[in-house]
Amino acid sequence: MVxxxxxxxxxxxxxxxxxxxxxxxxxxxxxxxxxxxIAPQPLPEGVEPLADRVEAPGVLARRLSQIGVVxxxxxxxxxxxxxxxxxxxSLEGDLWRWDGFRSGAEDAPSAAALRLQxxxxxxxLKGELSEAEARAEGARAAHEALQARLAELARADQMxxxxxxxxxxxxxxxDRALSRAxxDRALxxGKLEAARSAVAxxxxxxxxxxxxxxxxxxxxxxxxxxxAARNAVEAAKITVEAARIAMLTRRSAHDEVRREGEAxxxxxxxxxxxxxxxxxxxxxxxxxxxxxxERRAEAEAELDDASAAPEEIAAKREELDEAxxxxxxxxxxxxxxxxxxxTALREAQMAxxxxxxxxxxxxxxxxxxxxxxxxxxxxxALAAERIAEEADRTPQELLVSLRSDPDKMPAADVLDQDxxxxxxxxxxxxxxxxxxEEDAAxxxxxxxxxxxxxxxxxxxxxxxxxxxxxxxxxxxxxxxxAFEQVNASFGALFTHLFGGGEAxxxxxxxxxxxxxxxxxxxxxxxxxxxxxSLLSGGEQTLTALALIFGVFLANPAPICVLDEVDAPxxxxxxxxxxxxxxxxxxxxxxxxxxxTHHAVTMARMDRLFGVTMQEQGVSQLVSVDLKKAEALVA
Numbered sequence: 001m002v003x004x005x006x007x008x009x010x011x012x013x014x015x016x017x018x019x020x021x022x023x024x025x026x027x028x029x030x031x032x033x034x035x036x037x038i039a040p041q042p043l044p045e046g047v048e049p050l051a052d053r054v055e056a057p058g059v060l061a062r063r064l065s066q067i068g069v070v071x072x073x074x075x076x077x078x079x080x081x082x083x084x085x086x087x088x089x090s091l092e093g094d095l096w097r098w099d100g101f102r103s104g105a106e107d108a109p110s111a112a113a114l115r116l117q118x119x120x121x122x123x124x125l126k127g128e129l130s131e132a133e134a135r136a137e138g139a140r141a142a143h144e145a146l147q148a149r150l151a152e153l154a155r156a157d158q159m160x161x162x163x164x165x166x167x168x169x170x171x172x173x174x175d176r177a178l179s180r181a182x183x184d185r186a187l188x189x190g191k192l193e194a195a196r197s198a199v200a201x202x203x204x205x206x207x208x209x210x211x212x213x214x215x216x217x218x219x220x221x222x223x224x225x226x227x228a229a230r231n232a233v234e235a236a237k238i239t240v241e242a243a244r245i246a247m248l249t250r251r252s253a254h255d256e257v258r259r260e261g262e263a264x265x266x267x268x269x270x271x272x273x274x275x276x277x278x279x280x281x282x283x284x285x286x287x288x289x290x291x292x293x294e295r296r297a298e299a300e301a302e303l304d305d306a307s308a309a310p311e312e313i314a315a316k317r318e319e320l321d322e323a324x325x326x327x328x329x330x331x332x333x334x335x336x337x338x339x340x341x342x343t344a345l346r347e348a349q350m351a352x353x354x355x356x357x358x359x360x361x362x363x364x365x366x367x368x369x370x371x372x373x374x375x376x377x378x379x380x381a382l383a384a385e386r387i388a389e390e391a392d393r394t395p396q397e398l399l400v401s402l403r404s405d406p407d408k409m410p411a412a413d414v415l416d417q418d419x420x421x422x423x424x425x426x427x428x429x430x431x432x433x434x435x436x437e438e439d440a441a442x443x444x445x446x447x448x449x450x451x452x453x454x455x456x457x458x459x460x461x462x463x464x465x466x467x468x469x470x471x472x473x474x475x476x477x478x479x480x481x482a483f484e485q486v487n488a489s490f491g492a493l494f495t496h497l498f499g500g501g502e503a504x505x506x507x508x509x510x511x512x513x514x515x516x517x518x519x520x521x522x523x524x525x526x527x528x529x530x531x532x533s534l535l536s537g538g539e540q541t542l543t544a545l546a547l548i549f550g551v552f553l554a555n556p557a558p559i560c561v562l563d564e565v566d567a568p569x570x571x572x573x574x575x576x577x578x579x580x581x582x583x584x585x586x587x588x589x590x591x592x593x594x595x596t597h598h599a600v601t602m603a604r605m606d607r608l609f610g611v612t613m614q615e616q617g618v619s620q621l622v623s624v625d626l627k628k629a630e631a632l633v634a
Contacts, residue, residue: 004124006053008093009069012103014060034062043068044081050089075102164296172274181313188320192327203334212345235395239383242398243415246391247422254429261436268443275450282461339408346411472514479513482554489550496583497542497576500525505547520547537568545577549584556588563595571600578604 023030043049047068056064066086070078075088075096082088082098089095095103354369384395391398487505494503501524507516520532522543532543545565552560566574578601581592594601602608608624 003053005091009050009089009091010054012089012093012095036061040065041083044078160296185320188324192324210341212348235380238399239387239395257436261440264440264443268447271447275454278454343408476513485554486550489553490547493546493549494543497546497580498524538573541568542573552588552590556590560590561593566596566598566601574598574600
């Protein structure tokens with residue numbers, strides 16, 4: 001074993017003797033074991049013994065003890081000082097012997113030196129191979145650990161995504177419930193405020209009615225019985241009141257329809273807003289994956305708040321319902337009191353008028369009462385006609401349907417004023433939207449369709465992401481498998497074309513094979529490892545051919561066309577190229593069509609095709625089967 005750098009020196013010192021075997025006593029050709037010199041001859045002063053740099057068998061001890069290592073400059077001067085059997089060598093492979101013979105390293109490297117270099121290189125490569133295998137084993141273990149970690153993180157990410165979607169859905173449902181509760185609360189508040197205003201107004205009117213009732217009671221004691229006229233007038237008032245109640249009922253129905261339409265419009269706007277929000281979330285979901293943990297914590301906190309919100313809303317709603325029931329009870333009491341007061345007031349007014357008339361002359365009062373009775377009858381008849389025209393009912397049927405007390409009807413003039421006022425209010429409201437229910441149904445159907453499309457879109461996105469992940473995974477596996485095959489074939493073909501060296505393909509710029517770039521690393525014999533762009537033109541051509549043929553070995557094609565690929569090559573490299581074509585033809589079923597002008601390439605082909613012009617302007621295709629031509633010549 002020789003130290004690196006001393007291979008040429010040992011090869012020059014021993015030359016072909018290094019190949020001789022160790023022999024035992026009695027055998028003729030080889031190295032035999034002899035005892036060391038009793039008094040060995042010392043080497044010249046300043047000369048380093050070669051034996052210090054070589055680990056050799058004992059049979060070479062005598063020979064190596066008389067060989068020294070010097071520089072080229074000292075070798076020429078120290079040759080005269082050598083004693084019989086001594087030799088001097090340089091690191092470059094120069095030799096100086098005691099008998100005057102000298103040999104320069106420039107003549108040709110000895111086979112022994114080359115063999116020693118190859119042996120050292122083999123040992124070094126074995127060590128590097130062991131280290132590379134250890135690194136590969138460590139990288140394989142790290143890769144498996146990272147793969148397991150990646151799978152675990154993928155599962156955790158999927159679980160977090162599912163939890164986030166569920167939390168978002170619950171938050172959305174809570175928001176919608178809160179919006180509906182707030183709308184109901186606002187509506188109940190408006191009704192409560194209107195009831196309070198009505199109660200206050202009714203209380204004021206009741207106070208004034210009580211005063212007038214006391215005055216009317218005092219005057220009524222002096223009046224005669226006018227029950228018949230009162231009944232007629234009350235009947236007319238009942239009719240008017242029935243009309244007023246019908247108008248109020250229709251107005252209430254109209255207001256209810258209008259409020260329902262506004263509520264549905266608001267719900268539709270909320271649905272559109274929610275749909276746009278879902279689209280935005282879908283577009284930004286991948287960018288916000290880094291914020292998933294924080295968003296999840298916030299969503300859980302919001303979910304807790306939202307979970308408590310329905311209970312609070314339900315409690316508030318119960319309180320509002322109780323307040324509304326109390327207000328309705330008070331309103332009913334006030335309405336009954338008001339009706340009684342109005343009845344008493346009307347009776348008092350009539351009694352007062354009758355008292356004034358009867359105070360002057362009873363006979364005129366009686367006549368006027370008869371006239372009022374006639375007028376009342378006419379008014380009743382007119383009212384009956386109007387009821388029949390507008391409601392298509394008789395007064396008795398209307399009274400039965402309204403379920404109203406005739407004795408509690410207000411005065412006729414009051415009813416007329418209320419009717420006129422309600423008519424003005426009805427006209428001010430404008431036309432009734434008769435298509436409100438149809439529009440609401442259309443909006444509801446559109447919302448259901450959008451919700452279904454949203455669900456389908458989310459499901460499609462899930463399937464698409466799963467498909468993309470599967471395609472990427474399969475693509476990575478196939479790409480890595482093909483890459484390893486092509487890389488192995490490329491390295492072997494490169495070494496064959498260059499007669500040594502090494503080459504490999506390297507993925508760069510990304511750990512993901514689908515996104516990584518490709519770099520070709522080459523090391524021709526006697527050169528450093530470099531990229532393809534740093535090689536000469538001929539070396540680049542041979543490297544490219546090795547890569548092309550490596551791809552063909554991984555996935556052979558039936559036909560391969562090579563156009564002027566041998567143009568940058570010299571004759572020796574063209575011969576290597578043709579040898580590689582022969583090897584590829586034997587190993588694959590690919591047929592190579594080579595377009596060339598090189599004589600060496602054409603001589604190595606099986607069949608030649610060319611174009612000749614035997615006559616001016618007339619081209620003719622010519623083909624020659626070289627194998628048949630060789631057979632004919634033979």
